[in-house]
Amino acid sequence: MDIGEINDDAHGITTPRIYTPPLRPLTPATSDGYGVIEFAERFLHVNLYPWQKWLLIHGLETNPDGSYRFRRVVAEVARQNGKTTVMSVLCAWWLFVDSGRRPELSPSWKFLIVGAAQTLDNARAPYSAVLNWCNPTPQTDEEAALAVPALQKRVQRVNNSHGEEAIICRNKAQYIVRADKNIRSKSASRVVFDELREQHTDDGWNAVSQTTKAIWSSQLWGISNAGDYRSIVLRRVVDEGRRLSDSWNASVETGQQTIDEWTEAHDTSYGYFEWSAPDGCELDDLDGIRQANPSLGYGPMTYRSVIADINGMTEAAYRTEVLCQWVTADIIPFIDPKQWKRGIDKKSSIPFENRVVLSVDTSADRETTYVAAAGYRADGLPHVELIMRRDGMLWVPKYLGMLRESWPNITEIAIQSKGCPAVDFCDPLAEAGWTVHMIEGFRVGACTGRFKDRVKEGKLRHLPQPAIEQQVSVAITRRLGEVEVWDRQKSAMHISGLIAESQALYALETMNAEPVKQQRSAYDSETGHGLLVL
Incomplete structure (x- = not known):
C-alpha cells in the first residue's frame, strides 16, 4: 500500500526518528494496520496522514500465529498532529472488526477496550469520536450526519452515565472509558492510555498495565507528547524504547548479529515510535520541525504557522510542545x-x-x-x-x-x-x-x-x-x-x-537510645527474618 508520503521541505517526515524495526517485511499478511487503514477509508471516510498509516502498520505487526507482536506500543509525537484521530480509528476497528475475528481465542463477549488517562476527560477524546460514528440514537442533525449506519446497527446500547461511559455492541464487545485508577480489577483485550506524560506517579500505569496480562494477543497503546521532569512513567518507557532501538542499530544494522540472535536476548514485545527533533537543534530548524511534526503540510499545519509560536511561548514549552523534546531543567533536585x-x-x-x-x-x-x-x-x-x-x-x-x-x-x-x-x-x-x-x-x-x-x-x-x-x-x-x-x-x-x-x-x-539486647542476625537463614525490600 502506498501511504501517500511526500518528501519535500513543506511536509513532515513520515518515518519516526527513533523506532523499533519490524522483524519481517510488513504486508497485509503480517500487519493488521493495512486493514485498519482500509476500514477508516471505507466506513469512517477518514483519510489518515502518512505518519498515522505508518504507525498503524508498524504498531500492529503480527506474529505467524496471528497474534500481535507488540503487547505494548508507545508513540511520542508533538501536539496537534492527530494523535486522537489515529487512536479513534484504531479503537473503532478493534470494536467493530477485531472483536469478532478470533472467537476461539478471544471471544467477543470477553472483548473489552479500555480508554484510560490521568483524568476522565482526557480518556474521553478517542471514545467521543467512536461514539459519533456509531451512536444509534443521535440527538441532533450534526450527530446524525457523523453517524455511520453500518456501525450504528452493530451497537446494542450506549451508557452515558458519568464515570460509567460505555459502548456495548450486539456481540457483547465493549468500549469503556475510565480514569486510570478505576480499572484495576478489569481484564482488557485492548487499552489506549492517552497523555502518558501526565502520569506523575506509578500508580495509574501499574493499575492499567496489569489489565492485559491474561488476554490472548492483548495490546496496550500509550501515546503522548514529550514529558518533563514530572513524567516519570513516560520517561521510563521512553528510555526503554530508545535502548532497544540503539541496541538494534548497533547489532543488527551493523551485521554483528542476525535478527534471530538479537531477539533471543531482547524484549521484542515492546514497540516504541518517536517523532521528535534532535536534542539541541535551533527552535526554527526546518528538519527538526518536520521530524517532530509529521502532519506538517498534509493539513492546516505549515512551517510558518509552527514557528509563529516561538515568540509566544517559553523555550521550554516550545521544545516540549512543538519539537517533542524532553526539557528537564524546570527543576533542580536537592540531591544530585x-x-x-x-x-x-x-x-x-x-x-x-x-x-x-x-x-x-x-x-x-x-x-x-x-x-x-x-x-x-x-x-x-x-x-x-x-x-x-x-x-x-x-x-x-x-x-x-x-x-x-x-x-x-x-x-x-x-x-x-x-x-x-x-x-x-x-x-x-x-x-x-x-x-x-x-x-x-x-x-x-x-x-x-x-x-x-x-x-x-x-x-x-x-x-x-x-x-x-x-x-x-x-x-x-x-x-x-x-x-x-x-x-x-x-x-x-x-x-x-x-x-x-x-x-x-x-x-x-x-539521637541516643537505651542499649538493647543482642540477637541473632535477621539475615541468618535460620531465622527467616529480615528487612522487607521493595
Missing part, C-alpha cells in the same frame, strides 16, 4: 541523582546485632505511608532502606508491632512531630513502648541537610530501590528560616519515602 546512584550497593545490609532506627512518614494527602530503616554496616558506613510502602495510615501500628516481634532489638522510630500527617503516630507508638525520636524545630532542617551531606560525601549506602530513586530525582526543598527543609507539596511526586530515610539516618547519628 548521579551522586545518589554512586551510593548503591546491591549487597548492602545492616548486621542484626547493630542498632537500627526506623522512621515513618505519610504523604501530604494522607494517601500513602512509608517506613524506612537506618543502621550501620559492618564497615561502619550508614545504610538506609525503604522497607514498606502501603496506601493509607491505619496499617502502620500493627505492621510495626509485627516487625518488632520478629526483630526484638528494633525499638526506635523517628517521626516529624509537627506540621505533617505522620504526627498522628507519635502518641500511639510511644504508648506501645517505642522510643519515639521527635523530629521538630531545628532538627527538621538538620536531617534534610545532613542527608544531602552524606550523599555528597559518598558516606551513605543503600540498595537499588526504584521508588526512592524516583523521589530523589524530583525532591525539592523550601526555606524555613535559615535552613532547607523537604517540600512535600511542591515536589513533583510523593517524597515521603525519602523523608523517612533522612529522618531515620538523622536519629541514628545524633
Whole structure:
C-alpha cells in the first residue's frame, strides 16, 4: 500500500526518528494496520496522514500465529498532529472488526477496550469520536450526519452515565472509558492510555498495565507528547524504547548479529515510535520541525504557522510542545541523582546485632505511608532502606508491632512531630513502648541537610530501590528560616519515602537510645527474618 508520503521541505517526515524495526517485511499478511487503514477509508471516510498509516502498520505487526507482536506500543509525537484521530480509528476497528475475528481465542463477549488517562476527560477524546460514528440514537442533525449506519446497527446500547461511559455492541464487545485508577480489577483485550506524560506517579500505569496480562494477543497503546521532569512513567518507557532501538542499530544494522540472535536476548514485545527533533537543534530548524511534526503540510499545519509560536511561548514549552523534546531543567533536585546512584550497593545490609532506627512518614494527602530503616554496616558506613510502602495510615501500628516481634532489638522510630500527617503516630507508638525520636524545630532542617551531606560525601549506602530513586530525582526543598527543609507539596511526586530515610539516618547519628539486647542476625537463614525490600 502506498501511504501517500511526500518528501519535500513543506511536509513532515513520515518515518519516526527513533523506532523499533519490524522483524519481517510488513504486508497485509503480517500487519493488521493495512486493514485498519482500509476500514477508516471505507466506513469512517477518514483519510489518515502518512505518519498515522505508518504507525498503524508498524504498531500492529503480527506474529505467524496471528497474534500481535507488540503487547505494548508507545508513540511520542508533538501536539496537534492527530494523535486522537489515529487512536479513534484504531479503537473503532478493534470494536467493530477485531472483536469478532478470533472467537476461539478471544471471544467477543470477553472483548473489552479500555480508554484510560490521568483524568476522565482526557480518556474521553478517542471514545467521543467512536461514539459519533456509531451512536444509534443521535440527538441532533450534526450527530446524525457523523453517524455511520453500518456501525450504528452493530451497537446494542450506549451508557452515558458519568464515570460509567460505555459502548456495548450486539456481540457483547465493549468500549469503556475510565480514569486510570478505576480499572484495576478489569481484564482488557485492548487499552489506549492517552497523555502518558501526565502520569506523575506509578500508580495509574501499574493499575492499567496489569489489565492485559491474561488476554490472548492483548495490546496496550500509550501515546503522548514529550514529558518533563514530572513524567516519570513516560520517561521510563521512553528510555526503554530508545535502548532497544540503539541496541538494534548497533547489532543488527551493523551485521554483528542476525535478527534471530538479537531477539533471543531482547524484549521484542515492546514497540516504541518517536517523532521528535534532535536534542539541541535551533527552535526554527526546518528538519527538526518536520521530524517532530509529521502532519506538517498534509493539513492546516505549515512551517510558518509552527514557528509563529516561538515568540509566544517559553523555550521550554516550545521544545516540549512543538519539537517533542524532553526539557528537564524546570527543576533542580536537592540531591544530585548521579551522586545518589554512586551510593548503591546491591549487597548492602545492616548486621542484626547493630542498632537500627526506623522512621515513618505519610504523604501530604494522607494517601500513602512509608517506613524506612537506618543502621550501620559492618564497615561502619550508614545504610538506609525503604522497607514498606502501603496506601493509607491505619496499617502502620500493627505492621510495626509485627516487625518488632520478629526483630526484638528494633525499638526506635523517628517521626516529624509537627506540621505533617505522620504526627498522628507519635502518641500511639510511644504508648506501645517505642522510643519515639521527635523530629521538630531545628532538627527538621538538620536531617534534610545532613542527608544531602552524606550523599555528597559518598558516606551513605543503600540498595537499588526504584521508588526512592524516583523521589530523589524530583525532591525539592523550601526555606524555613535559615535552613532547607523537604517540600512535600511542591515536589513533583510523593517524597515521603525519602523523608523517612533522612529522618531515620538523622536519629541514628545524633539521637541516643537505651542499649538493647543482642540477637541473632535477621539475615541468618535460620531465622527467616529480615528487612522487607521493595
